[in-house]
Amino acid sequence: MTTRSTILITGASSGLGEGMARLFAAQGRNLALCARRLENLEALRTELLAAHPRIQVEVRALDVNDYDRVFQVFEELDQALGGLDRIIVNAGIGKGQPLGTGAFHANRQTAETNFVAALAQCEAAMQIFRRHGRGHLVVISSMSALRGMRKNITTYAASKAGVAALAEGLRSEMLGTPIKISTLYPGYIRSAINEKVKNAPFIVDTETGCKALVKAINKEPAKACVPAWPWAPLGFAMRVLPLAIVRKMT
Numbered sequence: 001m002t003t004r005s006t007i008l009i010t011g012a013s014s015g016l017g018e019g020m021a022r023l024f025a026a027q028g029r030n031l032a033l034c035a036r037r038l039e040n041l042e043a044l045r046t047e048l049l050a051a052h053p054r055i056q057v058e059v060r061a062l063d064v065n066d067y068d069r070v071f072q073v074f075e076e077l078d079q080a081l082g083g084l085d086r087i088i089v090n091a092g093i094g095k096g097q098p099l100g101t102g103a104f105h106a107n108r109q110t111a112e113t114n115f116v117a118a119l120a121q122c123e124a125a126m127q128i129f130r131r132h133g134r135g136h137l138v139v140i141s142s143m144s145a146l147r148g149m150r151k152n153i154t155t156y157a158a159s160k161a162g163v164a165a166l167a168e169g170l171r172s173e174m175l176g177t178p179i180k181i182s183t184l185y186p187g188y189i190r191s192a193i194n195e196k197v198k199n200a201p202f203i204v205d206t207e208t209g210c211k212a213l214v215k216a217i218n219k220e221p222a223k224a225c226v227p228a229w230p231w232a233p234l235g236f237a238m239r240v241l242p243l244a245i246v247r248k249m250t
Contacts (some may be wrong), residue, residue: 004086004136004218008032008077010064010121011091013040015191019210020088022216025127027050027214032077032084034062036124056081064091064117069152083151086136087125088217089163096155107155114159115166119216122166126179134178138217139167143187143231146238147246171222183223187231202230 011017013035021031025048033041041059048057058080060073078084092114095181097103122137129135142160149157164183165229171181189209204212204227212227225231238246 004029006032006081006084007086008034008074008084008125009088009090010034010062011225013037013044016186016189016210016213017088017090018044019206020090020214021048023210023214025055025057028052028055030056030081031058032081033057033059034064034073034077036061036063061147065113067117067120068207070117070120071124071127074121074128076220077092078128084125084128084133085132085134086138086217087121087123087128088124088138088140090138090140091117091121092140092160094153094156094210096152098151110155111159115162116154118163119166121187126170129179130214136138136180136220137167137170138182139163140213141167141183141239143184143225143235145185145187146235147243150247151222180220182217184213185223185231185235186213187223187225187227187234189213189226 007029009017009021009031012021012033017035017167021033021044025031031048034042035041038061043055045059048055058077061079062069062073064070074087078220093110095106095110097106098178099107118139122139125135129137141164142157144153145156145160145164148154162186165179167183174181186209189204192207209227216224216226
């Protein structure tokens with residue numbers, strides 16, 4: 001297992017990104033943290049440096065839908081920390097309504113943030129990794145990406161399936177090279193993105209979920225359902241069962 005010393009995380013001002021940042025800091029990793037809310041990032045930076053004074057923490061305000069800014073910030077942080085060796089594409093939103101109910105704006109925003117903005121982040125990351133000749137790109141997808149989902153999460157699931165396919169294409173290209181690509185499929189982990197979801201089976205708290213994510217990321221798998229139990233067997237079932245049965249599970 002390769003130890004990655006310098007890690008960039010998008011969407012790091014709250015939820016899973018913030019939780020992963022705390023855990024990687026405790027492991028002695030240098031961090032580059034990006035999100036729209038700079039004041040939250042600065043507070044987190046202060047907390048992390050007080051607890052772990054030997055690490056470096058750089059923060060930048062970043063709206064991932066500002067694609068030019070994505071490239072600029074990633075390059076700035078690569079230079080500031082002497083080279084990024086892991087980039088976690090985590091930023092995303094969970095807005096959405098059933099298609100055809102007048103909520104195109106919300107569905108489009110979800111599709112653009114979760115896929116097009118993720119594409120920009122992957123492009124910027126791979127530009128850095130190709131130049132360095134090494135690196136680890138981590139794409140946070142979702143268990144909902146495994147099959148088409150209904151109602152409010154139709155677009156969300158489709159966007160997460162798209163980003164998973166994007167990562168797999170990169171993985172195919174990079175096989176046998178020092179550039180590794182991992183796709184993580186989180187199940188229900190409590191965070192701001194799902195705080196209003198009523199039907200959330202097997203949900204775990206943010207700390208438990210983040211520990212499972214960091215553990216999986218450090219193993220650098222091609223793919224991983226997180227937490228592994230019960231989502232790995234459920235993921236297999238979701239892939240093979242008839243849609244009429246999968247529909248009842250979601």
